[in-house]
Amino acid sequence: MSQKLIKIWYSFSELSIGEISRYRIKVDQSINNSLPPIHNLIIKITNKTPIIYRGAILSGPYNLSASVISTDYIKQKQILDSIPNCRPSISCGESWKLNLIIPSNCIGDWTIEIISEILFSTTKVKYKVSLFAVIPQNIDKIDKYSSLITHEFYKTIDIFRLPDLSTLDSKSDIHLVVLTHGLNGSILDELYLNEAIQERYSNNNKIVVYASDVNHSLTEEGIEKCSKRLAEHLLKYIGWNTSHKPFISKISMVGHSLGGLFNLFVAGYLQSVTNGTFFEKIEPIHFITFASPLLGSTRLAWYIKIPMKLGLLGKTGKELILKKCKTDQEPLLLSISHPTSPSHIALTKFRNRTLYANIVNDNLVFLKTSSLYFVDLEEEDIIKIGIIDNIKFFLASLNPPKITEDYLIRSFSGISPIIHDKVYEPEDIPPPQLQNNLSIEEKIARNWHEDMTWKKVLVRIEGEAHMTMIVRRKWLNAAGIRVIEHLLDNHEL
Known part of the structure; x- marks a missing residue:
C-alpha cells in the first residue's frame, strides 16, 4: 500500500550562545481510536541560517547539535533497545531527519x-523542528492526527533557573554550588x-546550583576582568550588599578548564572586596577544578599555541603563556598563587580542594599544569603522546564517537576512568632540585602546595578528553559520566 507523509506538529524558535531548547513529545493513539494506527514518525530538525554563513566560523559558528532520545531511556538510566540518536553538528541550511518507531x-x-x-x-x-506521520495514501482525515500529539517545551531559563534566594524558607542554610565554564x-x-x-539532591532544597552566563562570548577579555564580572554578579545574587546577612551559608566552586582559574x-x-569577611560569613566547602591550566599553558600543541601567540584568543591567551618577566611585574598566575595574595588566602579556607x-587525550591542558606539577604516579601509567597522536586526538574532537550500545556500556560500566586518587599534603611535595633557578611553573605549584592539601584525581578517558x-554533551561525551559520579560520590554537598 502506498504511503504519504503528513505534518502533525512543528515548532519554530531560535538559540544564541549558551542556549538550549528541550521538547518532550508524546504520541498517544488511544486519544482517538477511530483513526487508522500509525507505526512510525519522521522528525526533521532544520537549521534555518542561510548556507552562506557556514564559513563565518569566528562570528559563530552558526551550528546546532541535536539529540532525540526515548524518554524512558532517560528515566530508567539503563541500556534499552532505543539507543539515543545524536547529531553533533547541523550546519547552516542543513536538516537532520530521523525515523521514530512507535512502540507496540x-x-x-x-x-x-x-x-x-x-x-x-x-x-x-533560527531553527524549525517538524514531526511527520507516515500514513496510508487513501486516508483523508489527516488533520485529526495532530490531536494525538502533546508536548512540553523548556527553554534555557527553565533548565538553569535560579531561585530567588530571599524567598526560600531555608535561606539561612543554603549551600550554593558555583559552576564556571572555560575559554x-x-x-x-x-x-x-x-x-x-x-538529581542527586532532588529532595534537598538547600542545594542551589549557580551557573552564570555573564561571560558568554567575553572570555578572551582576560582572567581578571572576567572573574571580577562573575564575582560582582555572584555578590548581587546572594544579597551581599542588600541584606543584613547573605542569603547563603555555604559555597562550593567547580570550574572546568579556564573556569578553574576564573574561580x-x-x-x-x-x-x-569584602575585607576578608566573605569567607567568615559564608563557609567555603569544596574547590574543584576539571582540566584547568593552573600553571598556565606552556606546552600546548603547535596548532593551539600559534593562534594564542597571534592574539586570536585575546588577553586570556597571552596570560596563559607564562614567560619570565624582564620587569618587576609578575605573571598573573604567579602573583595570585603567592601565599600573601587574596586568592591564596581564600583557597586555604576551603574545607576541600580537588x-x-x-593523563592523556587532552590537547588543551596537559597533565603537568592540570595536576599542579607534582603527582606520585608510576612512569608506565603516564602515556607519552607524539605529534601524530596529538593530531589524531584533535581530529577525534571534530568527529565524536558514534553512540552505539557498546560505547554506552563501556562508558557506564566498563573499566573505570579513575586511575589515581590521592590527597597530597605539603610534606608530600619533594624539595626543589635547583633552589635558585625554579621555572615559573614550579614556583606556582610550590606556592599552592605550601600550606594546603590537594586531592588529585587522575583520569584516563578514551577519545577527546x-x-x-565534564560531559559537555550527555551522550556524545558519555565516557566522562563516571568522572562526574566520582565527584558526586566524594564531595558531599
Missing part, C-alpha cells in the same frame, strides 16, 4: 534537545553536571 502499545514518548553551538558572539540561529565556553558545558547535582581569582576578589586531570571529562 501505540504510545511514543521522546525527548528532543536542540543546542546552540555558537561560541564567539551573541547572534542567534569560549558557556553554561551548556556544565549542563550535565548541573542536572546531575540537582581562583573570584575567590581572591571576594576575599579582598583537581581532576587528564578535555570536554568529555
Whole structure:
C-alpha cells in the first residue's frame, strides 16, 4: 500500500550562545481510536541560517547539535533497545531527519534537545523542528492526527533557573554550588553536571546550583576582568550588599578548564572586596577544578599555541603563556598563587580542594599544569603522546564517537576512568632540585602546595578528553559520566 507523509506538529524558535531548547513529545493513539494506527514518525530538525554563513566560523559558528532520545531511556538510566540518536553538528541550511518507531502499545514518548553551538558572539540561529506521520495514501482525515500529539517545551531559563534566594524558607542554610565554564565556553558545558547535582539532591532544597552566563562570548577579555564580572554578579545574587546577612551559608566552586582559574581569582576578589569577611560569613566547602591550566599553558600543541601567540584568543591567551618577566611585574598566575595574595588566602579556607586531570587525550591542558606539577604516579601509567597522536586526538574532537550500545556500556560500566586518587599534603611535595633557578611553573605549584592539601584525581578517558571529562554533551561525551559520579560520590554537598 502506498504511503504519504503528513505534518502533525512543528515548532519554530531560535538559540544564541549558551542556549538550549528541550521538547518532550508524546504520541498517544488511544486519544482517538477511530483513526487508522500509525507505526512510525519522521522528525526533521532544520537549521534555518542561510548556507552562506557556514564559513563565518569566528562570528559563530552558526551550528546546532541535536539529540532525540526515548524518554524512558532517560528515566530508567539503563541500556534499552532505543539507543539515543545524536547529531553533533547541523550546519547552516542543513536538516537532520530521523525515523521514530512507535512502540507496540501505540504510545511514543521522546525527548528532543536542540543546542546552540555558537561560541564567539551573541547572534542567534533560527531553527524549525517538524514531526511527520507516515500514513496510508487513501486516508483523508489527516488533520485529526495532530490531536494525538502533546508536548512540553523548556527553554534555557527553565533548565538553569535560579531561585530567588530571599524567598526560600531555608535561606539561612543554603549551600550554593558555583559552576564556571572555560575559554569560549558557556553554561551548556556544565549542563550535565548541573542536572546531575540537582538529581542527586532532588529532595534537598538547600542545594542551589549557580551557573552564570555573564561571560558568554567575553572570555578572551582576560582572567581578571572576567572573574571580577562573575564575582560582582555572584555578590548581587546572594544579597551581599542588600541584606543584613547573605542569603547563603555555604559555597562550593567547580570550574572546568579556564573556569578553574576564573574561580581562583573570584575567590581572591571576594576575599579582598569584602575585607576578608566573605569567607567568615559564608563557609567555603569544596574547590574543584576539571582540566584547568593552573600553571598556565606552556606546552600546548603547535596548532593551539600559534593562534594564542597571534592574539586570536585575546588577553586570556597571552596570560596563559607564562614567560619570565624582564620587569618587576609578575605573571598573573604567579602573583595570585603567592601565599600573601587574596586568592591564596581564600583557597586555604576551603574545607576541600580537588583537581581532576587528564593523563592523556587532552590537547588543551596537559597533565603537568592540570595536576599542579607534582603527582606520585608510576612512569608506565603516564602515556607519552607524539605529534601524530596529538593530531589524531584533535581530529577525534571534530568527529565524536558514534553512540552505539557498546560505547554506552563501556562508558557506564566498563573499566573505570579513575586511575589515581590521592590527597597530597605539603610534606608530600619533594624539595626543589635547583633552589635558585625554579621555572615559573614550579614556583606556582610550590606556592599552592605550601600550606594546603590537594586531592588529585587522575583520569584516563578514551577519545577527546578535555570536554568529555565534564560531559559537555550527555551522550556524545558519555565516557566522562563516571568522572562526574566520582565527584558526586566524594564531595558531599
